[in-house]
Amino acid sequence: MGSTWTGRRRGRRDWIVDTAIFVLAVLFGLFAASQRIGTPLPPWLFEVDQVVGALGCTALWLRRRWPVQLAVVLVLASAFSELVAGAMLAALFTVAVHRSKRVSFAVFVLSLLTAAAYTVLRPEPELPQALLLLLGVALQSAAFGWGLVIQHQRQLVARASVEVRLRTEQAQLEAREAVAREMHDVLGHRLSLLSVHAGALEYRPDAPAEDIARAARVIRESAHQALQDLREVIGVLRAPVGELPQPTVADIPDLVAESRRAGMDVELRDDVAGAPPDTVGRTAYRVVQEALTNARKHASGAAVTVAVGGSPGADLTVEIENGAPAAPQPVRAPGQGLTGLAERVGLAGGRLEHGPTQARGWRVAARIAWPA
Numbered sequence: 001m002g003s004t005w006t007g008r009r010r011g012r013r014d015w016i017v018d019t020a021i022f023v024l025a026v027l028f029g030l031f032a033a034s035q036r037i038g039t040p041l042p043p044w045l046f047e048v049d050q051v052v053g054a055l056g057c058t059a060l061w062l063r064r065r066w067p068v069q070l071a072v073v074l075v076l077a078s079a080f081s082e083l084v085a086g087a088m089l090a091a092l093f094t095v096a097v098h099r100s101k102r103v104s105f106a107v108f109v110l111s112l113l114t115a116a117a118y119t120v121l122r123p124e125p126e127l128p129q130a131l132l133l134l135l136g137v138a139l140q141s142a143a144f145g146w147g148l149v150i151q152h153q154r155q156l157v158a159r160a161s162v163e164v165r166l167r168t169e170q171a172q173l174e175a176r177e178a179v180a181r182e183m184h185d186v187l188g189h190r191l192s193l194l195s196v197h198a199g200a201l202e203y204r205p206d207a208p209a210e211d212i213a214r215a216a217r218v219i220r221e222s223a224h225q226a227l228q229d230l231r232e233v234i235g236v237l238r239a240p241v242g243e244l245p246q247p248t249v250a251d252i253p254d255l256v257a258e259s260r261r262a263g264m265d266v267e268l269r270d271d272v273a274g275a276p277p278d279t280v281g282r283t284a285y286r287v288v289q290e291a292l293t294n295a296r297k298h299a300s301g302a303a304v305t306v307a308v309g310g311s312p313g314a315d316l317t318v319e320i321e322n323g324a325p326a327a328p329q330p331v332r333a334p335g336q337g338l339t340g341l342a343e344r345v346g347l348a349g350g351r352l353e354h355g356p357t358q359a360r361g362w363r364v365a366a367r368i369a370w371p372a
Helices: 012-036 043-062 067-077 085-098 101-121 129-203 209-237 249-261 278-298 336-347
Strands: 265-272 303-310 316-322 350-356 362-368
Touching: 012 043, 012 085, 043 067, 043 085, 067 085, 067 101, 085 101, 085 129, 101 129, 129 209, 129 249, 129 278, 249 265, 249 278, 249 303, 278 303, 278 316, 278 336, 278 362, 336 350, 336 362
Parallel strands: 265 303
Antiparallel strands: 303 316, 316 362, 350 362
16 A cells, blocks of 8 residues: 555655545545534434545545546445545546546546436435536536646656657767768778778889888878777767667667657557567667657647567568547658658668558558568
8 A cells, every 4th residue: 555556655745645635535524524414314324424435535545556446436435425525536636647538537427427326316405406416516527627637737747858858869869970970981081091002012012112101101190090080989979878778679668658658649569579689679669769759749649559570580560650630730741850760771771661641640661671
């Protein structure tokens, strides 16, 4: 009972929040009980109501472990118990914050049905039935709506954090690729000079001493400069451990889970047999990463399917397809990201395809050679 839905132990803030919710639910129940004193109610029913209310408030300490199950039980109990209403509202709020909208709306609709059942089973002599139902619906809608607002705010924060991290990583990658390309050109120039003069010495062993000395000097200077350039490359591209992780296919589930936490509806189909080479796995990861980023930018709210499969000796296939966006979007044209991605896949011995689908969605597919 001391762990949360995130798998970690309750921290100080968690204990404060849980205690506050428990106290509010108890106060709500006590207020409801005080309003029942002096009303024509069978004593046994009032005693049962008190027991159910006390058990419901106590059960709130389990809301982090079984939020949906607890909410369903408390919602059903609220059909006949008035004193459990505070605990039911807290459970409804919890589900709205921490579960998908589909599950939250299902529990909310169930609560509306039980609110209608309560007005039939426990009518108020001094209140019209319609007014009693309206009061219950208003309280439940407020708790549910508040939970949805908090969930949306958390998703915005998570999405912003993911975008910042991805932009930072992309900027680092582009900077290092630019440096690597530049150094490749410089090293190629230095080594070509070295090769030309070394070849001249090999084929002209009878050359004058001045020419031999000049060629040797060029070889020495070129080799020295090439070593200096190589040290610069290593110094620029070498990063502290953990600063620039090199992901592979095995990290795609974490990438998908991260997108889900940011509010995306992503389904993963993983059918990879074995561990592909680092270059192949890293390229597949970048394909999924770029496709998810584009889906989040151009098809917000659309469902996304990620399929990865392959085995040694066969190609590693990656396919990402998203449905139509919730709102009409302008026709998408391949951007620099997909262009660079196609180059990366080509360097890994594969090919990349991308384009719209018949369902007004977008599909990105890559096939990368996986040596046996």
